[in-house]
Amino acid sequence: MNPLQGQSGRGALGYFALIAVVVAIGAGAFIYTAGWVSPERLTPEKLVASLAPPGGPALGRRRNHVKGVCFTGVFEANGAGMPLSTAPMFVRGQYPVVGRFNVATADPNAPDGTVPVRGMGLQITAPGEEVWRSAMITAPFFPVATPQAFYELQLASHSKAPDAMKTFAAAHPEFAAFGAWATSAPQTGSFAEDRFNSLNSFVFTHGTGQRSVVRWSLVPTATPVPVPPDDLAKRAPDFLEQEIAQRVQGGPLRWTMVVTVAAPGDPTADPSKAWPQDRRSVDVGTLVVQQVQPDRDGPCRDINFDPTVLPAGVTTSDDPFPAARSSAYRVSFDRRTAEEKSWPRTAPEAK
Amino acid sequence: MANVQQFALLQRVLHWFMALCILTMFFVGVGMVSSVTPRYLGLVEFHKSLGILLLILVAIRLAARWRYGAPALPATLPEPLKLAAVSSHYLLYGLMIVLPLLGWAMLSAGPYPVVVFGSLRLPPILPQSEFLHTVLWDAHHYLAFAFFALVLAHLAAALMHALIRRDGVFEAMAPYPTREGN
Numbered sequence: 001m002n003p004l005q006g007q008s009g010r011g012a013l014g015y016f017a018l019i020a021v022v023v024a025i026g027a028g029a030f031i032y033t034a035g036w037v038s039p040e041r042l043t044p045e046k047l048v049a050s051l052a053p054p055g056g057p058a059l060g061r062r063r064n065h066v067k068g069v070c071f072t073g074v075f076e077a078n079g080a081g082m083p084l085s086t087a088p089m090f091v092r093g094q095y096p097v098v099g100r101f102n103v104a105t106a107d108p109n110a111p112d113g114t115v116p117v118r119g120m121g122l123q124i125t126a127p128g129e130e131v132w133r134s135a136m137i138t139a140p141f142f143p144v145a146t147p148q149a150f151y152e153l154q155l156a157s158h159s160k161a162p163d164a165m166k167t168f169a170a171a172h173p174e175f176a177a178f179g180a181w182a183t184s185a186p187q188t189g190s191f192a193e194d195r196f197n198s199l200n201s202f203v204f205t206h207g208t209g210q211r212s213v214v215r216w217s218l219v220p221t222a223t224p225v226p227v228p229p230d231d232l233a234k235r236a237p238d239f240l241e242q243e244i245a246q247r248v249q250g251g252p253l254r255w256t257m258v259v260t261v262a263a264p265g266d267p268t269a270d271p272s273k274a275w276p277q278d279r280r281s282v283d284v285g286t287l288v289v290q291q292v293q294p295d296r297d298g299p300c301r302d303i304n305f306d307p308t309v310l311p312a313g314v315t316t317s318d319d320p321f322p323a324a325r326s327s328a329y330r331v332s333f334d335r336r337t338a339e340e341k342s343w344p345r346t347a348p349e350a351k
Numbered sequence: 352m353a354n355v356q357q358f359a360l361l362q363r364v365l366h367w368f369m370a371l372c373i374l375t376m377f378f379v380g381v382g383m384v385s386s387v388t389p390r391y392l393g394l395v396e397f398h399k400s401l402g403i404l405l406l407i408l409v410a411i412r413l414a415a416r417w418r419y420g421a422p423a424l425p426a427t428l429p430e431p432l433k434l435a436a437v438s439s440h441y442l443l444y445g446l447m448i449v450l451p452l453l454g455w456a457m458l459s460a461g462p463y464p465v466v467v468f469g470s471l472r473l474p475p476i477l478p479q480s481e482f483l484h485t486v487l488w489d490a491h492h493y494l495a496f497a498f499f500a501l502v503l504a505h506l507a508a509a510l511m512h513a514l515i516r517r518d519g520v521f522e523a524m525a526p527y528p529t530r531e532g533n
Contacts, residue, residue: 015514022510023503030499033378035385043385129472131464147387302462302479308392309464316392324387326395333461334488337481 042151044327048335050154053107060343061108063332065119065135068102069241070298073252073290075124081259081284084212085204086313088126090284097287098123100300101191101244104137112240113232116182120196120218121305122287133309135325136196136218140185142271143178147324174272186226189235191244192253192289193224199271200307200325201262201317213262213317215275218255218287245292253289258282269318297347304333356422357523365412367526372405373447377499399454400467406451413444425518436520439505446498450491452476457487 035041051057051064058066074094081090089095103110104117119137126132144150149172156168169175188194196218204212236242247253260281267273295301308316308326316322336343357363376398383394424433458465459475460483466472477483513521522529 012515015510018514019507019510023507026503026506030377030381034381041385042387044387045385047387129464129474302481304461304463306463312470316389318389320389323389323391327384327387327391334485338485338488340481340485 042148044324044331047147047151047154047324047328048331050151050158051106053105054158057106057335058108058343060336060339060341062102062336063328064106065102065104065121066106066108067110067112067238067241068100068119068121068295068300069244070293070295070300071097071099071101071244071248071289071291072293072299073097073099073288075257075285075287077285078283080282081204082206084206084214084259084261084282084284086206087132087204087311088128088130088313089124089132089311090313091126095124095126097125097289098299098303099287099289100295100298100303100305101240101292103240109237111233111235111237113229113235116185116187118191118194118196118240120191120194121300121303122218123300123303123305123309126311130311131309132311132314133303133305134198134216134307135305135329136198136216138194138196139178139181139199140197141177141181141274142199142321143175144172145174145270145272147320150324174270178272186224187229187232188224189227189232189239189243190222190247191240192222192247193220195219195224196255198307200319200321201268201271202310202319202322203315203317204259205313205315213266213268214259215262216257216259216284219258221254221256221286241295248289248292255287255289257284257287259284269320271319271321294346296343297345301345302337304329306330306333356519357525357529358421359415359419362412362415362419363524363526365408365415366524369405369408369412369447372401372408373498373502376401376405377495377502380495396467396469399458399465402451402454403467403473405447406455409444409447409451412447422523425520427518428516428520436508439501439508442501443505446494446501450494450498453487453491453494457484457491460484460487 031037035043048063057063062068075089075097076094077090077092079090079092081087082092084090100121102119102121103112103115104119105115117137117139119135121135122133124132144153153168153172153175156164159165161167169179198216201213201215204214206212244253258281260275260279262268262275263279266275266279293299306326306329307322310316358366379394379398379401383391383398386394424436428436455465455473456477459477460480462475462479464472465475477487509521509524512518
């Protein structure tokens with residue numbers, strides 16, 4: 001046979017079939033990897049969709065913690081964090097900050113006074129464009145131990161089945177502590193009086209081999225004044241934003257950044273479990289909030305407070321949440337930036 | 352096998368190594384975006400690093416193509432197939448160049464820090480912009496699927512040349528030297 005003319009007839013047919021099989025295997029492996037034939041896989045899309053309020057998500061806006069207000073200021077490092085981590089923003093000095101106070105709801109119409117959890121997104125930038133982003137909440141521990149359980153919590157809380165939450169709580173005993181906290185812990189009337197906690201653990205590294213698993217909190221210098229829940233519910237729907245915008249007019253607001261170091265055996269992978277009170281803690285600096293801007297036109301609008309955007313000297317730990325949050329926040333960010341028309345800036349030139 | 356001319360050794364090494372990397376990119380890419388497990392972060396970093404490596408490799412490959420050229424397609428190849436061969440190669444080169452740049456630009460517009468190979472911080476190549484992020488995200492996403500489809504077609508065509516037509520086209524890029532090749 002002349003190879004230049006090639007195969008013909010029955011032989012060629014067999015080879016065509018073989019080629020078709022090779023291509024089909026390639027396409028099939030791709031489809032499997034993409035999860036298109038794995039409905040049981042927890043994808044970031046499912047996680048984000050599970051957060052939506054009954055009327056659907058607020059287009060153009062964050063898929064959770066949708067209500068908020070931007071702030072700018074500085075992080076004043078005192079140098080005490082340097083032995084723990086080589087993060088450049090721990091070197092004594094001032095570093096610019098963009099952040100966002102928020103209310104932990106996916107419903108933009110939920111009155112502030114009815115939401116038990118509040119949050120803070122924070123971005124600290126050091127020279128050399130080293131960026132540290134985090135997103136913290138006021139709860140002292142997370143409601144559940146795993147991302148899968150968080151997803152199931154969303155399904156249960158949006159479920160119409162009367163005993164959905166009861167069933168969930170029975171399957172996730174750690175949730176009881178959160179329920180108790182959310183219904184009984186004293187609430188303040190201001191973001192400026194709230195303590196914000198990382199809840200997730202991260203690893204601080206310094207030089208060779210020195211490694212500490214840590215959590216951190218931003219502890220207000222203002223004295224918290226408890227407000228009864230009934231009083232909070234009576235306040236204006238956006239009172240938290242109004243209050244902080246007004247309060248900052250009177251001067252900068254401050255929080256101390258406190259880093260808590262885990263001892264061997266502490267539950268570093270489970271944010272639903274607080275660490276014992278006597279763990280070593282280090283005050284590493286002060287967050288100074290100097291200005292507050294509306295969410296819609298403010299400098300925090302476009303920041304995805306992805307907690308895995310970390311500087312040198314800080315990495316993720318065995319806590320499974322930061323990876324899940326990063327993946328889900330990305331989907332939320334991709335969606336809302338694509339929906340800019342649904343929530344346009346009011347001042348087109350504003351950045 | 353008469354008149355078989357091979358691509359230069361550098362070109363063949365680049366082709367097969369990049370083929371492996373590009374296939375890996377497709378699977379890592381489509382797998383990572385559907386995951387919320389702790390593997391997610393490592394896959395994303397791997398995807399970014401391999402993308403930058405491929406961008407460097409495609410530059411070397413273009414230079415090699417310019418320097419060494421390519422063996423002529425066999426005269427026996429019908430015109431429509433010749434056209435398909437030539438145009439698909441322009442598309443393959445175009446996508447190899449464009450996809451890593453789209454990824455880098457999309458992250459820049461986020462704005463996300465672009466860190467590859469553990470600690471190498473790349474500068475942003477675009478300013479922050481919701482509009483640009485969305486356009487680039489769509490382009491990266493849809494072109495990646497088109498690229499994968501094109502790679503499958505390329506694979507099918509290569510096998511057709513190797514098994515059915517047996518016209519020396521496959522041997523020109525074969526990972527092994529052919530007797531008459533150089």
